[in-house]
Amino acid sequence: xxxxxxxxxxxxxxxxxxxxxxxxxxxxxxxxxxxxxxxxxxxxxxxxxxxxxxxxxxxxxxxxxxxxxxxxxxxxxxxxxxxxxxxxxxxxxxxxxxxxxxxxxxxxxxxxxxxxxxxxxxxxxxxxxxxxxxxxxxxxxxxxxxxxxxxxxxxxxxxxxxxxxxxxxxxxxxxxxxxxxxxxxxxxxxxxxxxxxxxxxxxxxxxxxxxxxxxxxxxxxxxxxxxxxxxxxxxxxxxxxxxxxxxxxxxxxxxxxxxxxxxxxxxxxxxxxxxxxxxxxxxxxxxxxxxxxxxxxxxxxxxxxxxxxxxxxxxxxxxxxxxxxxxxxxxxxxxxxxxxxxxxxxxxxxxxxxxxxxxxxxxxxxxxxxxxxxxxxxxxxxxxxxxxxxxxxxxxxxxxxxxxxxxxxxxxxxxxxxxxxxxxxxxxxxxxxxxxxxxxxxxxxxxxxxxxxxxxxxxxxxxxxxxxxxxxxxxxxxxxxxxxxxxxxxxxxxxxxxxxxxxxxxxxxxxxxxxxxxxxxxxxxxxxxxxxxxxxxxxxxxxxxxxxxxxxxxxxxxxxxxxxxxxxxxxxxxxxxxxxxxxxxxxxxxxxxxxxxxxxxxxxxxxxxxxxxxxxxxxxxxxxxxxxxxxxxxxxxxxxxxxxxxxxxxxxxxxxxxxxxxxxxxxxxxxxxxxxxxxxxxxxxxxxxxxxxxxxxxxxxxxxxxxxxxxxxxxxxxxxxx
Amino acid sequence: xxxxxxxxxxxxxxxxxxxxxxxxxxxxxxxxxxxxxxxxxxxxxxxxxxxxxxxxxxxxxxxxxxxxxxxxxxxxxxxxxxxxxxxxxxxxxxxxxxxxxxxxxxxxxxxxxxxxxxxxxxxxxxxxxxxxxxxxxxxxxxxxxxxxxxxxxxxxxxxxxxxxxxxxxxxxxxxxxxxxxxxxxxxxxxxxxxxxxxxxxxxxxxxxx
Numbered sequence: 062x063x064x065x066x067x068x069x070x071x072x073x074x075x076x077x078x079x080x081x082x083x084x085x086x087x088x089x090x091x092x093x094x095x096x097x098x099x100x101x102x103x104x105x106x107x108x109x110x111x112x113x114x115x116x117x118x119x120x121x122x123x124x125x126x127x128x129x130x131x132x133x134x135x136x137x138x139x140x141x142x143x144x145x146x147x148x149x150x151x152x153x154x155x156x157x158x159x160x161x162x163x164x165x166x167x168x169x170x171x172x173x174x175x176x177x178x179x180x181x182x183x184x185x186x187x188x189x190x191x192x193x194x195x196x197x198x199x200x201x202x203x204x205x206x207x208x209x210x211x212x213x214x215x216x217x218x219x220x221x222x223x224x225x226x227x228x229x230x231x232x233x234x235x236x237x238x239x240x241x242x243x244x245x246x247x248x249x250x251x252x253x254x255x256x257x258x259x260x261x262x263x264x265x266x267x268x269x270x271x272x273x274x275x276x277x278x279x280x281x282x283x284x285x286x287x288x289x290x291x292x293x294x295x296x297x298x299x300x301x302x303x304x305x306x307x308x309x310x311x312x313x314x315x316x317x318x319x320x321x322x323x324x325x326x327x328x329x330x331x332x333x334x335x336x337x338x339x340x341x342x343x344x345x346x347x348x349x350x351x352x353x354x355x356x357x358x359x360x361x362x363x364x365x366x367x368x369x370x371x372x373x374x375x376x377x378x379x380x381x382x383x384x385x386x387x388x389x390x391x392x393x394x395x396x397x398x399x400x401x402x403x404x405x406x407x408x409x410x411x412x413x414x415x416x417x418x419x420x421x422x423x424x425x426x427x428x429x430x431x432x433x434x435x436x437x438x439x440x441x442x443x444x445x446x447x448x449x450x451x452x453x454x455x456x457x458x459x460x461x462x463x464x465x466x467x468x469x470x471x472x473x474x475x476x477x478x479x480x481x482x483x484x485x486x487x488x489x490x491x492x493x494x495x496x497x498x499x500x501x502x503x504x505x506x507x508x509x510x511x512x513x514x515x516x517x518x519x520x521x522x523x524x525x526x527x528x529x530x531x532x533x534x535x536x537x538x539x540x541x542x543x544x545x546x547x548x549x550x551x552x553x554x555x556x557x558x559x560x561x562x563x564x565x566x567x568x569x570x571x572x573x574x575x576x577x578x579x580x581x582x583x584x585x586x587x588x589x590x591x592x593x594x595x596x597x598x599x600x601x602x603x604x605x606x607x608x609x610x611x612x613x614x615x616x617x618x619x620x621x622x623x624x625x626x627x628x629x630x631x632x633x634x635x636x637x638x639x640x641x642x643x644x645x646x647x648x649x650x651x652x653x654x655x656x657x658x659x660x661x662x663x664x665x666x667x668x669x670x671x672x673x674x675x676x677x678x679x680x681x682x683x684x685x686x687x688x689x690x691x692x693x694x695x696x697x698x699x700x701x702x703x704x705x706x707x708x709x710x711x712x713x714x715x716x717x718x719x720x721x722x723x724x725x726x727x728x729x730x731x732x733x734x735x736x737x738x739x740x741x742x743x744x745x746x747x748x749x750x751x752x753x754x755x756x757x758x759x760x761x762x763x764x765x766x767x768x769x770x771x772x773x774x775x776x777x778x779x780x781x782x783x
Numbered sequence: 784x785x786x787x788x789x790x791x792x793x794x795x796x797x798x799x800x801x802x803x804x805x806x807x808x809x810x811x812x813x814x815x816x817x818x819x820x821x822x823x824x825x826x827x828x829x830x831x832x833x834x835x836x837x838x839x840x841x842x843x844x845x846x847x848x849x850x851x852x853x854x855x856x857x858x859x860x861x862x863x864x865x866x867x868x869x870x871x872x873x874x875x876x877x878x879x880x881x882x883x884x885x886x887x888x889x890x891x892x893x894x895x896x897x898x899x900x901x902x903x904x905x906x907x908x909x910x911x912x913x914x915x916x917x918x919x920x921x922x923x924x925x926x927x928x929x930x931x932x933x934x935x936x937x938x939x940x941x942x943x944x945x946x947x948x949x950x951x952x953x954x955x956x957x958x959x960x961x962x963x964x965x966x967x968x969x970x971x972x973x974x975x976x977x978x979x980x981x982x983x984x985x986x987x988x989x990x991x992x
Contacts, residue, residue, distance in 0.1 A: 081926050081927060081929065082926070082929065082931070084934075085925070085926035085929075085931065086918060086922075086926060087934075088931050088934030088937050088938075089909075089918065089922040089923075089925045089926060089931065089934075089937055089938075089941055090869070090909060090910065090912070090913055090918065090922060091868070091869020091870070091908065091909035091910045091938045092869075092910075093934055094868065095868075095871075095935065097871070097872075098862070098868035100862075100863070100866045100868070106863075163863065164855075164859060164863065165852050165854060165855065232969055233969065234871065234873045234879070234881060234933070234935040234936055234967075234968075234969050235871070235873075235933070235935045283933070283934060283935075284933060285871070285933050285934070285935030286933045286935060286969050286970060288969075318875070319873065319874050319875055319876075505932075505933060506931070506932030506933030506934060506970050507932070667929050668929060670929075671929045671932060671972070671975065672932075674971055674972070674974045674975070675932055675970045675971030675972065676971065677971065678968075678971025678972075678973055678974075679969070679970075679971045702874065702876060702878070703873070703874035703876075703878040703879050703967065704874075704876070704878045708967050708969065709973075710963075710964045710965075710966075710967060710973075711959070711960055711963045711964060711966070711973040711976060711977065712960035712961060712964055714971075714973055714974070717974050
């Protein structure tokens, strides 16, 4: 059996280099086909009539006018009066779906449907558990660590403040949806689904349709964003399959309109908290107390792990979950961590300010409370401080310079797991030397195709273009869903194991002709040669011709505790932000954000850095702009569009600096996921920089001008003693 | 109060009442062309629909024909009728730029342009930027600088960058930030886009380059 390890640094030909994504040419030329781009012969367009009420019962539905319209081919009731499905629990909930020959006809037909509702009471507001009342709240028991009373009595200074962040939505640019088509006389279903889980979606589609999972095939070449919200088929995808069946198997394209996408296709839960932190004047943290609450809609919210990372010895905390009439939460890039980070790093920086201590020194002073990753955080804090000029540019809270523009610095740290998921692949070597890898994984834009290509080509000593990568089809060997930053560890480990095993088999075929033992051979620079005598070599193609007529196919696998130290978990990252705030307008501008991040062995430095840049930019979006604004009275989302659900533009992000921790001490840990960890800190780090600039904490994200001005106005309130 | 019906539309020389009275008269072009022309106060006015009308578009130097209702956008006509799917439908109301096309030399949001209004104009989509199998310098720069992740905003961004550089071949960093503010990316590729535009500009991308 081959020894499963990554090549040493001096032997790597592709791994760890800056390599452009291999599907880049397809994406820049418009040739990349997303599920939303599928145009199939005879395709129908599906639309859904959605609830205008946050809470209502469907009394009756009249679809006769819609069904009578020329071009309407199938209608399916999703909320059937008189059944448990007739209660609509959020605005945007599905009522009726139909499929028609084109979009205008489908839209007209939706408008022709008549529905009678019984409107019921609703709650959509989540920022105050008191107004929510018992019906909508689930209070967890108080959780105690150490002796909080003693901890606070030992404190020389205690700060108390409100912190939090609202519900935000994923706002994937490719909406959720699919093209569903029945084949072979309605026996088999081909699903062009926009999904983060190609292999895993098969069973989830088959179950509600009551067909064997083997009759379902999921295909997806490219996905236009998921961020945690696209792990399986949605009810509208299953409905599209039902409509297709009713229409005699004609393909049905069913994708959310933008408003529905923002209302019902997932969100990140809110969390708010009143936090107390006790500290000594030398910076020692003695105690933590928090009452927190939040919501993720009908299914409730999360429970962020607070205090985050810093294991404060004495704690008292209590969390209340609000269950309201808003479309349900879904996983959102590092679930619970951004919330925990905001609720922890902000009060900690307030505590440092209260004792007149530089938060850099304060974090360093308490670094041992971060546990086993303390040395990593310590190294990263130093590097980040250098990159942003912390010691030169930092000032005590409140920029005292004249004029309305106030500048400040903030910092934050974060963590994540990122262990590789179970994953299988087939590596196929043809006698002519051509190589392909097949895996039922998906490339979210993280660079999955590219990293697979890098691993196989590096292992075989071949150029990148000598290897074909085939993913995005459930008929390929199964691989996990892309969530939890588990993809890169799982797919790279499977590809490496499979490639090493394939190479071992190829060596045994070639060894006799080189008069060597298989274990004495190596694959380098397009040749297979004797390690001790490189002159004795054959080309890759010559070696593969020894396979005879039959290609060599080898299954590469990764599974929990698989042999070899190829993937690992647990990363730490540090971010620092430099912002300017106009205290007359309340507008916050990002000057610079620095991200220092480890993720074990980096397969492709270019796409890895892109993950971190992307995390920072997405972080600027939710730190400054994003909020799913619900109207208490009507129960509807007020900004289900992209003018008023604002994302950052190219001018809004300042200068971003990314530093990856690589090399000795990091590489040998193996590959660890990266998509989520750097997405955790931006909210806290920007809020901390704003507090440092203007001398007062803006309690809740996003840091919109009104909130900044209100906080300045309220100086003297809860946070202003700082 | 002013009689609303008699408010003159600026420049058209028509009041709404006159327009309504006039519609349906002086039919001078057969319906097969997709519209009727009515003479109102001496001006020719094209009336399309309400049903499907023939559509003729010039896209990336080629001529395409389809039948669409007059309310169909340029974006939807290309995506749904002609299978030209590079431009994406995201916000569908002119705020994100994923649908950007170049129409008669100008970058437009094709989700907010009617297909029938684009007839007789020269339309360039992302599919039209390559010369054979050679990428346009903007496209190559997007790859080199990894100005893409999921890639869904990329076609619109590439087209917007091309149109921007056609107008301003040597932009400053500040001009890049201002000039490309009409395109939104969710994965967060703006750092790459900035570098890509700078690179493409350095390679001497020129008008119609």
